[in-house]
Amino acid sequence: MPELSVVIMATDNEQRTVLQVLVDGTSVARTAHTCASFPVAVSDPITRRVQAANPDVLMVDIPADNPSPAMRAIELLHQELPDCAVFAIGNLNQPQVIVNAMRAGAREFIERPTTTTDLLEAFVRLTTAQRRVQKEGLRGKIFTIVNAKGGSGSTTVAVNLALALQSAHGSSALVDLAPLGHAALHLNVKPVFNLTDATRNLHRMDSSLMESFMTRHSGGLQLLAGSSVPAAIEPSTTEFVRLFDMLVAHYRYVVVDNSSRLDAVSRLVANLSECVLLVACTDVASLWSAARVQQYLGETGGRERLRLVLNRFRKVPGFSESEAENAAGVKLLWRVPNQYFAISSSIDRGTPVMEQSQTDIARCFSGLANELTRDDINVKREAWSLFKTV
Numbered sequence: 001m002p003e004l005s006v007v008i009m010a011t012d013n014e015q016r017t018v019l020q021v022l023v024d025g026t027s028v029a030r031t032a033h034t035c036a037s038f039p040v041a042v043s044d045p046i047t048r049r050v051q052a053a054n055p056d057v058l059m060v061d062i063p064a065d066n067p068s069p070a071m072r073a074i075e076l077l078h079q080e081l082p083d084c085a086v087f088a089i090g091n092l093n094q095p096q097v098i099v100n101a102m103r104a105g106a107r108e109f110i111e112r113p114t115t116t117t118d119l120l121e122a123f124v125r126l127t128t129a130q131r132r133v134q135k136e137g138l139r140g141k142i143f144t145i146v147n148a149k150g151g152s153g154s155t156t157v158a159v160n161l162a163l164a165l166q167s168a169h170g171s172s173a174l175v176d177l178a179p180l181g182h183a184a185l186h187l188n189v190k191p192v193f194n195l196t197d198a199t200r201n202l203h204r205m206d207s208s209l210m211e212s213f214m215t216r217h218s219g220g221l222q223l224l225a226g227s228s229v230p231a232a233i234e235p236s237t238t239e240f241v242r243l244f245d246m247l248v249a250h251y252r253y254v255v256v257d258n259s260s261r262l263d264a265v266s267r268l269v270a271n272l273s274e275c276v277l278l279v280a281c282t283d284v285a286s287l288w289s290a291a292r293v294q295q296y297l298g299e300t301g302g303r304e305r306l307r308l309v310l311n312r313f314r315k316v317p318g319f320s321e322s323e324a325e326n327a328a329g330v331k332l333l334w335r336v337p338n339q340y341f342a343i344s345s346s347i348d349r350g351t352p353v354m355e356q357s358q359t360d361i362a363r364c365f366s367g368l369a370n371e372l373t374r375d376d377i378n379v380k381r382e383a384w385s386l387f388k389t390v
């Protein structure tokens with residue numbers, strides 16, 4: 001592994017010194033320059049000094065009490081030094097800071113107090129990812145499916161959308177985030193490992209280990225199965241960030257069955273997603289819940305990425321789709337027809353409706369997959385990058 005050159009930016013003198021000792025202690029990186037304040041503009045002398053150091057990694061310490069100047073610095077320097085990887089250092093108990101840092105351009109979020117091992121692992125991930133990016137290009141997209149209310153059809157939509165993406169483009173994965181995962185039952189596969197095993201082993205995760213946690217469906221779709229018992233200890237939001245970072249590095253499309261979960265993880269995953277599909281039915285309770293869910297997810301940003309999917313849809317006299325959009329406060333993207341017999345028997349048999357090609361319901365899910373990937377056809381994987389790769 002070549003030696004990486006690092007610039008450390010921390011307003012706290014002690015933290016700056018600690019980070020320098022830790023970086024130099026990894027023996028795979030050395031500190032080229034340190035900064036005691038954050039740049040505010042391109043013309044700022046600090047920006048020029050960082051540019052002159054030409055680092056492989058810029059480490060930005062985010063003060064817990066006032067993160068904004070650090071965020072601006074990440075955004076600015078990520079733009080000015082597109083070939084430099086930004087590592088943010090901060091508190092894990094501030095999920096919104098993690099998301100903002102990632103969105104501003106950080107590719108790693110490392111916990112404070114930091115250890116040499118944390119840094120070493122991040123450096124190794126960086127060089128491995130750089131090799132892979134050089135080899136095969138860019139990163140995948142996440143589509144998250146969220147229920148307006150329990151039983152609205154999140155798993156049906158997630159499973160069939162993932163199968164449609166796999167069949168059209170290959171390289172697709174389905175991640176089951178439900179408190180009790182049903183996706184394996186819908187697909188009739190028997191997972192040996194699940195999400196809990198994957199998050200427990202993140203510290204040593206690489207592509208081949210990740211593949212070993214996935215369960216392969218006959219058509220090639222890879223499932224990261226949900227837990228079959230409610231998790232005793234939930235993984236942290238940072239662990240989920242790492243997991244999804246690995247997934248988008250590996251798969252072209254990642255579909256997430258978020259089910260009815262509403263917590264820091266669902267907000268985080270919604271924020272990391274290209275599009276969040278809110279599945280609702282056309283009854284009053286479902287649309288009322290859809291409005292509450294969109295409010296909850298939208299509070300942490302990304303309201304513009306939310307789209308409504310009306311499931312069990314049938315035309316009802318006196319009911320218009322714009323009324324549903326207004327009630328839910330989300331723009332309508334797709335309708336899935338009401339086909340109780342076809343869908344419920346496919347779940348019971350473990351043969352998803354997508355496998356019954358030439359049926360209206362299979363065409364409906366292929367259409368949804370096409371709609372979501374419409375812009376990818378020309379730009380291919382370049383369209384979007386979750387963590388703004390180097």
Ligand SMILES: Nc1ncnc2c1ncn2[C@@H]1O[C@H](COP(=O)(O)OP(=O)(O)OP(=O)(O)O)[C@@H](O)[C@H]1O
Nearest residue numbers: 150151152153154155156259312337338339340344
């Ligand atoms: N388009 C549809 N038409 C008719 N019935 C449907 C449709 N989609 C789903 N269903 C029925 O609704 C039930 C719930 O579906 P599904 O398991 O996908 O919901 P869910 O939102 O994932 O539930 P949970 O809240 O348990 O996660 C199933 O039994 C299925 O038969």
Ligand SMILES: [Mg+2]
Nearest residue numbers: 154155182259
């Ligand atoms: Mg479900």
